[in-house]
Amino acid sequence: xNRFAKSSLLGAPLAFAADAAYAQAAAPAAPATDWNAILIxxxxxxxxxxxxxxxxxxxxxxKDFYAAGGGVSGLQNGxxxxxxxxxxxxxxxxxxxxxxxxxxxxxxxxxxxxxWPIIMFLMAEPLKNLGxxxxxxxxxxxxxxxxxxxxxATGTLVTVAFYLIAQMxxxxxxxxxxxxxxxxxxxxxxxxxxxxxxxFGGMIATTWVQIIKAGLLLFGATLMSLLVLIRFGFxxxxxIAKAIEIHPKHDAILLPGAAVANPISAISLGMALMFGxxxxxxxxxRFFTVSNxxxxxxxxxxxxxxxxxxxxxxxIIGFGAIVFVSADPAYHDAKGALLGGGNMPAIHLAxxxxxxLMKGFIAAVAFATILAVVSGLTLSGASAVSHDLYASVFRxxxxxxxxxxxxxxxxxxxxxxxxxxxxxxxxxxxxxFMVGLAFAVAASANFPxxxxxxxxxxxxxxxxxxxxxxxxxxxxxxxxxxPGIWExxxxxxxxxxxxxxxxxxxxxxxxxxxxxxxxxTLDKSRSAAAEKMAxxxxxxxxxxxIGAEGAVAH
Amino acid sequence: xDEAMLKRIESDPNFIKLVQERxxxxxxxxxxxxxxxxxxxxxxxxxxxxxxxxxxxxxxIGIVLGAAIILISIALTGVYVMRxxxxxDELTAAIVAKAKGAK
Numbered sequence: 079x080n081r082f083a084k085s086s087l088l089g090a091p092l093a094f095a096a097d098a099a100y101a102q103a104a105a106p107a108a109p110a111t112d113w114n115a116i117l118i119x120x121x122x123x124x125x126x127x128x129x130x131x132x133x134x135x136x137x138x139x140x141k142d143f144y145a146a147g148g149g150v151s152g153l154q155n156g157x158x159x160x161x162x163x164x165x166x167x168x169x170x171x172x173x174x175x176x177x178x179x180x181x182x183x184x185x186x187x188x189x190x191x192x193x194w195p196i197i198m199f200l201m202a203e204p205l206k207n208l209g210x211x212x213x214x215x216x217x218x219x220x221x222x223x224x225x226x227x228x229x230x231a232t233g234t235l236v237t238v239a240f241y242l243i244a245q246m247x248x249x250x251x252x253x254x255x256x257x258x259x260x261x262x263x264x265x266x267x268x269x270x271x272x273x274x275x276x277x278f279g280g281m282i283a284t285t286w287v288q289i290i291k292a293g294l295l296l297f298g299a300t301l302m303s304l305l306v307l308i309r310f311g312f313x314x315x316x317x318i319a320k321a322i323e324i325h326p327k328h329d330a331i332l333l334p335g336a337a338v339a340n341p342i343s344a345i346s347l348g349m350a351l352m353f354g355x356x357x358x359x360x361x362x363x364r365f366f367t368v369s370n371x372x373x374x375x376x377x378x379x380x381x382x383x384x385x386x387x388x389x390x391x392x393x394i395i396g397f398g399a400i401v402f403v404s405a406d407p408a409y410h411d412a413k414g415a416l417l418g419g420g421n422m423p424a425i426h427l428a429x430x431x432x433x434x435l436m437k438g439f440i441a442a443v444a445f446a447t448i449l450a451v452v453s454g455l456t457l458s459g460a461s462a463v464s465h466d467l468y469a470s471v472f473r474x475x476x477x478x479x480x481x482x483x484x485x486x487x488x489x490x491x492x493x494x495x496x497x498x499x500x501x502x503x504x505x506x507x508x509x510x511f512m513v514g515l516a517f518a519v520a521a522s523a524n525f526p527x528x529x530x531x532x533x534x535x536x537x538x539x540x541x542x543x544x545x546x547x548x549x550x551x552x553x554x555x556x557x558x559x560x561p562g563i564w565e566x567x568x569x570x571x572x573x574x575x576x577x578x579x580x581x582x583x584x585x586x587x588x589x590x591x592x593x594x595x596x597x598x599t600l601d602k603s604r605s606a607a608a609e610k611m612a613x614x615x616x617x618x619x620x621x622x623x624i625g626a627e628g629a630v631a632h
Numbered sequence: 633x634d635e636a637m638l639k640r641i642e643s644d645p646n647f648i649k650l651v652q653e654r655x656x657x658x659x660x661x662x663x664x665x666x667x668x669x670x671x672x673x674x675x676x677x678x679x680x681x682x683x684x685x686x687x688x689x690x691x692x693i694g695i696v697l698g699a700a701i702i703l704i705s706i707a708l709t710g711v712y713v714m715r716x717x718x719x720x721d722e723l724t725a726a727i728v729a730k731a732k733g734a735k
Contacts, residue, residue, distance in 0.1 A: 332684035341677035
């Protein structure tokens with residue numbers, strides 16, 4: 079527990095402490111098979127496979143495959159975005175962090191939400207009005223397709239790869255614990271199901287999987303919070319007081335904690351959380367599934383509401399876990415360690431307040447959550463390969479829809495196989511840093527280039543290309559050089575990491591903006607002049623939606 | 633969109649109004665959000681003990697601030713959507729109608 083808290087504190091920014099803790103969570107004793115969990119999860123799988131079959135009949139064009147035909151409503155998309163965004167790491171990881179460190183965990187609850195208003199105010203409408211299927215569509219709108227799509231696809235694949243590995247490893251270990259299935263078969267089940275959803279049902283099936291999962295997770299978290307609060311007669315103050323009394327750190331759990339004691343680390347982490355959200359490719363892709371800018375705005379409002387509500391519940395669940403789990407010997411082994419490892423407080427809490435059935439339900443919801451998130455990630459990675467690289471970069475747009483969808487399906491299968499192999503290879507590795515890395519890359523490479531391409535007339539192909547890669551490389555290198563990886567993962571001696579902070583974002587994100595600006599400004603080529611000229615037409619379309627697909631009523 | 637239509641839209645007073653109002657609201661709300669969040673982060677970074685000050689029973693400034701930031705985020709996106717889905721969409725519809733009509 080301690081080691082886990084420390085590694086997340088020093089290295090990996092995010093609450094993927096959750097995913098981290100998975101790595102150390104593998105209990106030696108063979109866990110008992112939880113039939114409640116298996117039956118509830120089986121019902122989820124049967125339902126979602128039925129939806130996939132239905133969706134497959136409706137998936138004919140690239141627009142169906144990548145964007146669910148563009149007919150998703152704002153409310154549906156808001157739920158689906160919430161489903162994509164609320165990973166098992168948020169649910170299990172944040173409650174685990176609150177359980178071990180108190181208020182420190184809540185800093186993540188807050189940081190994960192505050193990117194959403196920024197997406198709403200500055201990005202949602204132009205994004206929808208300019209793009210078709212991927213955020214690279216938007217960046218390459220007036221810039222040269224080949225270099226820009228190659229850069230954006232790299233940013234997408236790096237983000238997706240790290241996020242995906244973290245989720246697969248997390249899935250394997252969690253399911254091993256919760257369901258009593260062997261690690262490898264758990265990873266294979268997740269991989270195979272996600273490939274089925276995405277290959278056959280495309281975005282239509284993925285959207286519905288997200289919506290159902292978001293509904294289940296919101297319902298489960300609400301129920302757990304109510305069960306906790308009922309014990310206190312709905313007196314939140316009493317819950318906190320009891321948590322302070324029970325937790326070995328007592329009043330110190332109300333402090334932010336040593337992890338963010340260094341101001342640069344605190345601010346850098348805040349930047350990665352806030353702006354990383356605005357650069358996650360699988361989230362950005364969801365904006366193309368609605369019919370117009372108005373629905374895009376509604377999506378963000380609903381998503382913010384659901385996600386914010388969920389994170390407020392994490393306050394109750396986290397402190398509830400301290401009260402009901404930490405003092406109960408039934409959830410600890412003979413040495414006093416938490417059964418199943420550091421990620422389990424939320425699961426044990428479900429049992430403590432709702433018995434075996436509630437525990438089975440929450441375990442099944444956690445599995446469904448991972449499955450939905452990996453499906454969204456895989457579709458996003460597959461579209462970067464088929465739409466950006468294959469159709470645009472290699473075939474220069476001379477490709478028919480059927481061939482492009484075929485390429486996307488093949489990529490999905492390949493990604494699924496790669497994800498299973500990596501999931502098995504990384505079983506024993508502490509993967510906490512990977513989601514942190516994904517957020518850092520999203521904030522440092524994808525977000526600056528996307529924002530500037532929509533709002534700044536002066537951005538040129540060279541500027542975006544160089545700036546995007548500078549942000550990407552810097553984010554990766556500085557993360558690797560931070561103590562959380564250099565010392566905790568690679569095992570170099572303490573104090574040898576030459577980048578001392580929690581997150582690279584405070585350096586890598588401004589660097590990307592500055593390089594984009596500098597290179598664009600110095601770019602005096604003829605194509606640069608043409609690209610700046612083309613901004614006006616792009617701007618009018620981004621503001622009014624004229625020319626955007628499905629945006630203008632005929 | 634051809635050059636003539638582009639020029640027409642750009643000189644449409646409704647378009648100028650839409651761009652000005654929307655970007656001023658968007659940036660104002662963004663800056664409010666950034667100040668609130670980085671104000672909170674600054675508190676975490678520079679005055680962590682203040683976060684743990686109890687204001688009502690065992691409930692601390694930090695817990696209240698955290699919940700408030702989440703609720704404010706939701707409220708601000710709501711404000712933006714309400715403005716945009718009424719005023720801005722009307723302006724946009726007028727701009728589009730004019731641009732199409734003059735073709």
